Amino acid sequence: MTRALGLICILGVLALTGCSRDGDAMESSATAAAASAAATSEAPPQTGTSNGVAYGVTPTSVDGFSPDGLGTWKAMRGQLEGGDPAVAKAFNDASAAVVRGQLAHAVAEAKNGTPWSFESSGQVTFRRLVVAQVITSAYYVGSQSETEAGTVVIDSRTARPVTLTDLFANEPAGLRMLSEQTKVLVARENGMTGVMADEPGNAPRRENFANWIPTTDGMELHFPPHQLRMGVPLTITVPWAQLTPLLSPRMADIARA
Structure with a gap:
């Protein structure tokens, strides 16, 4: 089975669907057997309120292995329960998309014939205007590992993702401030003298x-x-004092607890 088909199968499992190919012994039932996906209670459910609406959080896990048997994964994230159905759906869909993207990256990096594993976990937070989640994933292959984080920020008034365009009244000005603060804070927190040099990764993009x-x-x-x-x-955390003057009026309350 090609890596491309393997990726399709893996992402199909995360979407709770099966996959098969003519001439292969693999069937959708075998794929289903390779993974178990359900809302679990591995940790006590978390609760929170945003925009005056209460939500529960349930850790949701999809566990499985790749079609060639070399890759395994435990993809966990927080899933909203109750509250505004539109907000919960937007949040859960966006969170699932982050995990799919992280796992797709792991599959793309996998070396033929080398065992690999992937795991992720999510941390959900509630604020006045938004519900957010940081999903941290770790990919292991041989003696090497790689960690990355993906985020979800949903406006609990509109059930829409909050983009940087939404956040700032003038996005270019906001990006310039983020760039400047990144160079200052990275240098400070890593014991560097002065500020971090200009790099493609800290440019105001x-x-x-x-x-x-x-x-x-x-x-x-x-x-x-x-x-x-x-x-x-x-x-790093850019202080609100640096950002509040640049926030759009509709997003001003995002800086409040």
Whole structure:
């Protein structure tokens, strides 16, 4: 079976569907047997409120292995229950998409004939205007490993993802501030003198700051290991004091608890 078909099968499992190919012994029932997917109670359900509406959070796990038997995964994320159905659906769909993308990346990096494994976990947070989740994944192959984080931020008033365009009244100005603060904070937190040099990964471009969530202290940014040439994943928090003047009026409350 080709890697491309293997990827289709794996993502089909995450979507709770089977896959098969003419001439193969694989059937959808075999694929289903390779994975178990259900809302589990491995940890006590979390609860939270956003936009005045209460939600529950249930850890949801999809466990399985690749068609060639060399890859295994335990893909976990938090799933919203109750509350506004439109918000819950938007949040759950976006979270599932993040995990699918992370697993697809692991499959693309897998070496033929080498065992590999993938695992992910999610942390859900509730704020006045949004429900957010950081999904951290780890991919292991041989003696090597790679960790990355993906984020989901859903506006609990509109059931829509909050983009950087939504967040800032003037997106280019917001991106410039994120770029400047990234260079300052990365240098400070890694014992560097002065500020970080200009790099493609800290340039004021939308894709460089795509993984973020709002926290009490500020805008928490997540960077994969090689984006800032540090060799490890990095997390920094840009203080709200630096960002509040740049927020769009509709998003001003995002800086509040």
